Amino acid sequence: MTEQTRTVQITFDCADPAALAAFWATTLGYRLQDPPGGFASWEQALDAMGVPPERRNDASAVVDPAGTGPRLFFQRVPEGKQVKNRVHLDVRAAPGLSGDARMAALEAEAERLVSHGATRLQRHEPAPPLGAGHIIMADPEGNEFCLD
Known part of the structure; x- marks a missing residue:
């Protein structure tokens, strides 16, 4: 049986995905992930998907401009951080x-x-x-x- 390598995405549960994505993009030299093909902006894409304004900060992602580092995904959750990270x-x-x-x-x-x-x-x-x-x-x- 041949083992296959896997890519990873690092996911952050958070209260403000857009703000945390901006922080980590600055920290790592990453950039906000581009909107889906055919859309000039995330606003256009979210409008087309029917996402209401109050849900537009439910998720965000940043990517390595060189394409080698992992994608970082930020998702809104209702609870705040409780204890020390086990992985960092x-x-x-x-x-x-x-x-x-x-x-x-x-x-x-x-x-x-x-x-x-x-x-x-x-x-x-x-x-x-x-x-x-x-x-x-x-x-x-x-x-x-x-x-x-």
């Missing part, structure tokens, strides 16, 4: 760097993301040989992620 994203903000240079790059990225609505939670100092150092953050709806 590591945003690779300092590839190839170590020590003070790495932590300075992570600090700069943390500052940039805070200006876009993120919250800084905790800094972990480098602890060689295995711990390179990272910063724990939360997106605007409280989902934890690491700057790594």
Whole structure:
């Protein structure tokens, strides 16, 4: 039996899909997913689908412009976040760097993301040989992620 690889989509339950999609697009350098073929905008597509105005922020998605990263999908749910994430994203903000240079790059990225609505939670100092150092953050709806 031949095993087949699968692609993944990362789904976020949230209160404001459009706002959270915009945050993650900024964080990762992604872009809002294009509307379906034949439509110049999402408004046109949603009008054609008969989606009422109060339901137009029920979902949103962002994609990697290069087409290599996973699609991020945001869906509105009625309940707020309750507990710490069991799975989280590591945003690779300092590839190839170590020590003070790495932590300075992570600090700069943390500052940039805070200006876009993120919250800084905790800094972990480098602890060689295995711990390179990272910063724990939360997106605007409280989902934890690491700057790594």
